[in-house]
Amino acid sequence: MVGTVSRPAMLTLPHRPFRIATAITLAAAIATLIALVLWAILAAATDSSSTSRIDIPHLLRMTTIQAGLTTVLSLAVGTALAWSLNRLRFPGRDLVVGLFASAIVTPGMVVAFGLLAIWGRNGWINQASEALFGVSIGSPAYGLSGILFAHVVLDGAFAARILLARLDAVPANRLKTGQSLALSAWQRFTLIDWPALRGSLPGIGAIIFLLAFTSFPIVLLLGGGPANQTLEVAIYAAVRQDFDLSGAVRLAATQIAVCSIVILIASALAPVPTSFGASTPPRWRDSSTARILQGLVLAIATLGFVLPLLSVLVGGVGSIGRVLAQPTFWWAAGTSLAVGSASALLTLALALALAMGRGATANGPLRTLLGMPAFAYLAVPAVVLSLGFFLLVRSLGIAPAQAAPFVVILANSLLALPFAIATLGPPLETIARGRGKLMRSLGLSGWRQFRLVELPLIGRDLGVMLALAFCFSLGDLGVIALFGTQDFQTLPLMMFRALGSYRNNDAGAIAAILLIGTILAFAGLPKLFGKIADAAR
Amino acid sequence: MLRVEDLLFVHPGQPTEYSFSFIAEAGEVTAISGPSGSGKSTLLDLIAGFLEPRSGRITLDDIQLVPLQPEERPISLLLQSESLFEHLSAGRNIALGLPPRTSKDTTRQKVGQALAEVGLSGVEHQIAATLSGGQKQRVALARTLLRNRPVLLLDEPFSALDDETRQTIRDLVKTLTIRHRWHTILVSHHADDVEQLAQRRYRIEAGRLELY
Numbered sequence: 001m002v003g004t005v006s007r008p009a010m011l012t013l014p015h016r017p018f019r020i021a022t023a024i025t026l027a028a029a030i031a032t033l034i035a036l037v038l039w040a041i042l043a044a045a046t047d048s049s050s051t052s053r054i055d056i057p058h059l060l061r062m063t064t065i066q067a068g069l070t071t072v073l074s075l076a077v078g079t080a081l082a083w084s085l086n087r088l089r090f091p092g093r094d095l096v097v098g099l100f101a102s103a104i105v106t107p108g109m110v111v112a113f114g115l116l117a118i119w120g121r122n123g124w125i126n127q128a129s130e131a132l133f134g135v136s137i138g139s140p141a142y143g144l145s146g147i148l149f150a151h152v153v154l155d156g157a158f159a160a161r162i163l164l165a166r167l168d169a170v171p172a173n174r175l176k177t178g179q180s181l182a183l184s185a186w187q188r189f190t191l192i193d194w195p196a197l198r199g200s201l202p203g204i205g206a207i208i209f210l211l212a213f214t215s216f217p218i219v220l221l222l223g224g225g226p227a228n229q230t231l232e233v234a235i236y237a238a239v240r241q242d243f244d245l246s247g248a249v250r251l252a253a254t255q256i257a258v259c260s261i262v263i264l265i266a267s268a269l270a271p272v273p274t275s276f277g278a279s280t281p282p283r284w285r286d287s288s289t290a291r292i293l294q295g296l297v298l299a300i301a302t303l304g305f306v307l308p309l310l311s312v313l314v315g316g317v318g319s320i321g322r323v324l325a326q327p328t329f330w331w332a333a334g335t336s337l338a339v340g341s342a343s344a345l346l347t348l349a350l351a352l353a354l355a356m357g358r359g360a361t362a363n364g365p366l367r368t369l370l371g372m373p374a375f376a377y378l379a380v381p382a383v384v385l386s387l388g389f390f391l392l393v394r395s396l397g398i399a400p401a402q403a404a405p406f407v408v409i410l411a412n413s414l415l416a417l418p419f420a421i422a423t424l425g426p427p428l429e430t431i432a433r434g435r436g437k438l439m440r441s442l443g444l445s446g447w448r449q450f451r452l453v454e455l456p457l458i459g460r461d462l463g464v465m466l467a468l469a470f471c472f473s474l475g476d477l478g479v480i481a482l483f484g485t486q487d488f489q490t491l492p493l494m495m496f497r498a499l500g501s502y503r504n505n506d507a508g509a510i511a512a513i514l515l516i517g518t519i520l521a522f523a524g525l526p527k528l529f530g531k532i533a534d535a536a537r
Numbered sequence: 538m539l540r541v542e543d544l545l546f547v548h549p550g551q552p553t554e555y556s557f558s559f560i561a562e563a564g565e566v567t568a569i570s571g572p573s574g575s576g577k578s579t580l581l582d583l584i585a586g587f588l589e590p591r592s593g594r595i596t597l598d599d600i601q602l603v604p605l606q607p608e609e610r611p612i613s614l615l616l617q618s619e620s621l622f623e624h625l626s627a628g629r630n631i632a633l634g635l636p637p638r639t640s641k642d643t644t645r646q647k648v649g650q651a652l653a654e655v656g657l658s659g660v661e662h663q664i665a666a667t668l669s670g671g672q673k674q675r676v677a678l679a680r681t682l683l684r685n686r687p688v689l690l691l692d693e694p695f696s697a698l699d700d701e702t703r704q705t706i707r708d709l710v711k712t713l714t715i716r717h718r719w720h721t722i723l724v725s726h727h728a729d730d731v732e733q734l735a736q737r738r739y740r741i742e743a744g745r746l747e748l749y
Contacts, residue, residue: 011588011589011606011607012587014608015606434619435619435622437585437587437614437616438614438619438620438622440587440607440608441585441607441608441612442633442634442684443608443609444633445637448633452622452625457624
């Protein structure tokens with residue numbers, strides 16, 4: 001006799017009811033929280049009787065134009081840069097690739113500040129132009145050009161890193177065939193590279209569009225007035241400057257609607273499968289003309305990315321001593337560290353629990369459900385999330401200042417969660433599916449599975465994830481901008497306030513400290529966790 | 538004796554209906570052969586509990602195995618590859634065959650004994666990924682010794698090995714099967730594996746097992 005077919009057909013996944021239950025509980029808690037935040041926004045929008053003078057169609061048009069241009073330019077720059085990096089071999093190439101990989105965590109405020117130092121009225125370019133030719137080039141760092149430049153610096157580098165991975169994964173045999181056919185550089189790009197890249201472009205494009213559409217610190221610093229505001233900045237201005245809560249709520253609702261539509265469209269554009277993992281390519285150099293072009297692209301892109309950051313370090317280092325002498329700096333630095341560490345640990349716990357629970361089940365609808373929290377950030381961006389929390393705690397009778405530390409930690413965790421799940425999910429899935437039969441036949445407990453199999457294999461990914469979450473939180477301005485007070489401020493908020501009161505040297509020093517902190521965390525945490533994981537073997 | 542009786546299974550969306558019946562004696566190697574896609578691995582997955590049959594019985598000395606979860610079944614597995622966690626040392630892989638709270642001294646002693654029995658003393662600390670194909674299979678067999686389960690399922694375990702190593706591992710499997718009175722079930726499409734190892738031979742034809 002035999003049981004019925006109540007279990008899934010293939011039973012190779014280890015039986016982990018605790019993991020699945022924990023993940024379901026957390027996903028439900030996050031969904032409830034997001035629902036409450038949205039409810040608070042919509043309730044405020046419905047209740048509000050005051051008339052707002054915010055021109056939403058204009059803001060929507062400007063934000064869309066800015067985000068659209070950013071997307072097109074970033075994809076073009078990213079593709080050209082990935083193409084160049086894939087072809088060129090030179091000492092320090094890994095360092096350059098790592099540099100572009102760090103774009104995702106480089107605080108937007110720091111890049112914007114660096115651009116001002118290069119392209120601003122008193123920037124390096126203007127100083128050089130006046131010294132050499134006696135003419136000023138004006139201030140292209142402000143307005144739409146500045147916003148686009150800053151976005152393309154960050155998002156182009158982000159796109160390049162992903163596209164480079166696609167090019168590096170082109171199977172060696174395909175390259176050997178192409179080389180034996182003596183394909184030209186153009187034929188090689190159109191016949192081999194482009195098919196490997198094009199499947200990823202819609203997805204990357206959608207992410208860049210959303211990042212630019214919801215951009216906050218760059219637009220706040222470089223926008224140069226209402227003409228170039230994004231919805232995010234307009235929400236911040238409505239709440240903090242104009243006290244127009246009704247307008248802010250309408251803006252937030254518009255923002256959520258647009259972001260949701262973009263996510264729906266993006267999810268409909270299914271990626272074309274490509275190869276993964278680096279292949280061992282044959283030595284195949286393009287023509288000398290193509291190589292010169294690749295060298296130029298790489299040099300310009302590297303300068304475009306490095307110069308603003310370098311200018312932050314050069315300009316800020318001189319004033320660091322003065323900033324370090326201020327007690328408020330230490331208070332803000334301590335707050336940044338505490339908030340960053342707490343939100344990184346919370347993100348780690350949430351991402352691990354959700355990814356492990358998802359990896360432990362073969363049930364399709366349940367897997368979809370457990371993947372949903374990853375979309376929280378994309379649908380509800382930083383300032384909107386903060387506004388929702390702001391309204392929610394107020395409606396609960398809690399003073400926003402009292403709730404601020406918890407809200408900032410929680411909001412920063414939710415914002416980092418999609419990136420954390422994207423980092424930890426795939427390796428955990430691979431382990432569960434690839435080694436499930438073996439783990440199950442050996443009867444490994446959940447703890448032994450984690451300690452002996454998962455931890456050693458995902459140790460470095462854990463470090464990357466913690467670094468991402470910590471750096472996001474360290475550089476965040478969107479959440480803290482609404483909840484910050486004189487007693488509760490982080491380094492980005494202190495920098496923003498220094499800029500607002502024309503203490504540019506202080507702002508420069510804080511930007512340099514933020515940049516150094518980001519570099520240390522991004523480079524150090526993955527190595528540290530890699531070592532911890534090695535010790536677990 | 539391991540007895541499989543009228544074990545019925547259909548892969549969802551596929552026309553072939555498998556119906557398996559056979560017996561495997563203790564201390565013997567029973568071979569299952571057949572062309573690719575004939576259902577050899579399906580049969581092993583059913584015995585191991587990774588697939589659930591529509592009907593039928595699997596008994597070991599009259600104990601029903603079908604209601605048991607894969608980890609509860611008295612079975613060890615040896616696959617063509619991926620029988621080991623490549624990031625762990627050979628010793629750690631073998632120690633997974635012991636109960637979780639076994640003391641360090643006992644673990645060290647038992648791992649050493651198991652390695653000696655498969656002729657691979659001294660590799661305890663070597664990371665599994667650095668072992669050769671034959672060494673990996675020996676380590677997996679050493680773990681099987683510690684698990685001490687009466688049924689050993691072998692899914693094309695020699696396919697990735699060169700001829701010389703293949704012969705050595707085959708001899709080892711035969712020796713261990715006899716010494717420990719295992720019910721060893723070998724799935725292979727290599728005729729020489731079947732001929733050299735198996736006392737009882739079955740072939741899968743059109744979803745059914747035939748003794749030959």
